[in-house]
Amino acid sequence: MPTSNTGKNFNHYLNLKKMKDNWLLICTSRNKEKNVVKALTKKGIENYCPYTTTSVKVTGSKHQNQSLPLFNQCVFVKQANHSINEMLNIQGVQNLVYWKSAPVKISEETVYIIKQMEENYSKIELQKIDINPLMPADFTEESIVSKENNAVAIKHKGMSAVLPVLGYRLTVKREDLNQTAPAIKKPAATTSSVLQRLNALFFFNF
Secondary structure, three states: OOOEOOOOOOHHHOOHHHHOOOEEEEEEOOOOHHHHHHHHHHOOOOEEOOEEEEEEEEEOOEEEEEEEEOOOOEEEEEOOOOOHHHHHOOOOEEEEEEEOOEEOOEOHHHHHHHHHHHHHOOOOEEEEOOOOOOOOOEEEEEEEEEEEOOEEEEEEEEEEEEEOOOOEEEEEEOOOOOOOOOOOOOOOOOOOHHHHHHHHHHHOOO
């Protein structure tokens, strides 16, 4: 994950016209993601903090499934008409996440892919990859193809999304291969080929 800059006075880095359609990434204090989300929501600032189910050791050999933030100490925010300083003054917020002296800009496409994976799978696995904010997000699907009595059956097994701007590959697997994927509503006013492919994957119950 890109690192956060130490200074908070960085409005000179921002071009609001260019950034208003992108998401920013806030770095929070440890275990303060929920508090930050509540504060942002109260101020009317659009935000998103994805969660995943993780097996956590409780006592001895006993483990318990818990819902934890997918990206530790990170919350996505939509700047819109709100100032950066307004967000940074929220208790629990440390700073924006930076890449090469500029705030990281997360595309709507990237956030949409994460949302679809979170909404349709209980567990998302992370794998670190090289960070490259200039590369677009992409995904691949895994399917099982079987043939019986001259009929071909395709069952959706899972999918993985490559998010270079975050430096992660996200992987999900369907727990029950006989389970059909739920229908996903299309995002409003988007022509992205990646989003069209992602929607087609779910609409046809692969």
